[in-house]
Amino acid sequence: MSLKVESVSCSFSGLNVLSDINLELENKGFLVVLGPSGCGKSTLLKLISGLITPNRGKIVLDGEDITGKPGMVSYMHQEDLLLPWLNILDNAALPLFIRGEKKTSARQKARELLADFGLAGFEQYYPGQLSGGMRQRVSLLRSYLYRNDILLLDEPFGALDAITREKMQDWLLDVFSSLSAAVLLVTHDVDEAILLADKIIVLSPRPARIREVFDVPFGRPRSRDVLLSSEYLKLKRSLWASLTH
Numbered sequence: 001m002s003l004k005v006e007s008v009s010c011s012f013s014g015l016n017v018l019s020d021i022n023l024e025l026e027n028k029g030f031l032v033v034l035g036p037s038g039c040g041k042s043t044l045l046k047l048i049s050g051l052i053t054p055n056r057g058k059i060v061l062d063g064e065d066i067t068g069k070p071g072m073v074s075y076m077h078q079e080d081l082l083l084p085w086l087n088i089l090d091n092a093a094l095p096l097f098i099r100g101e102k103k104t105s106a107r108q109k110a111r112e113l114l115a116d117f118g119l120a121g122f123e124q125y126y127p128g129q130l131s132g133g134m135r136q137r138v139s140l141l142r143s144y145l146y147r148n149d150i151l152l153l154d155e156p157f158g159a160l161d162a163i164t165r166e167k168m169q170d171w172l173l174d175v176f177s178s179l180s181a182a183v184l185l186v187t188h189d190v191d192e193a194i195l196l197a198d199k200i201i202v203l204s205p206r207p208a209r210i211r212e213v214f215d216v217p218f219g220r221p222r223s224r225d226v227l228l229s230s231e232y233l234k235l236k237r238s239l240w241a242s243l244t245h
């Protein structure tokens, strides 16, 4: 799998939001796009997922131009968009139903991943009966079932309380090692970026340009302990400087 964003610019009725963005995501990579609030991070993911089209540039997936073509990548929004009247299993399997897969086999595929996503034993529950963290894991499972090689995540833990957010980051770190997906995650949280990423792209305030690209010097498997190291502090200082200069 190879995803390329090539010289993409985007504006909304005269408001320049993204300016000449280039990035590349490859197999099993974990790329974090870090930028100030309102700079255009969600717009970037909407462009990649084909929900909107850029004014200039293109999106290329495995050599194919997918600019403006929805449905080619998995895209998880900030809010979980679970259907309250479907149980967890059917919420997760929904994209497979829509794709025309038989209900029994779609449910079986979802069931096989429930344990990895920390949802074993909850398949008959409804979204309203779950915690915020569990609902986000159902959303992630649904995105992963839709396309298991590439996941776009828009501030996936932004709406969670601090403790749940940390738990979810730890869980994502752990599960990422066992999944075969490449992840592109956007956030404005510097610690989250360092903890999760292999590479961090820092965007400027709107109109967002790529200000700097940082390699994260921590291997995998990785744990929260990296946040106590001197390399972490050094990287955090550089990221802050890049975000605020």
Ligand SMILES: Nc1ncnc2c1ncn2[C@@H]1O[C@H](COP(=O)(O)OP(=O)(O)OP(=O)(O)O)[C@@H](O)[C@H]1O
Pocket (backbone or CB within 6 Å): 012, 015, 017, 035, 036, 037, 038, 039, 040, 041, 042, 043, 044, 188, 206
């Ligand atoms: N469809 C649209 N029409 C007009 N303006 C839009 C549209 N979508 C986004 N914008 C504007 O583009 C800018 C960037 O929005 P975007 O949601 O991409 O930022 P963001 O970095 O994801 O913000 P946050 O960190 O707060 O989620 C904002 O000023 C927003 O008002």
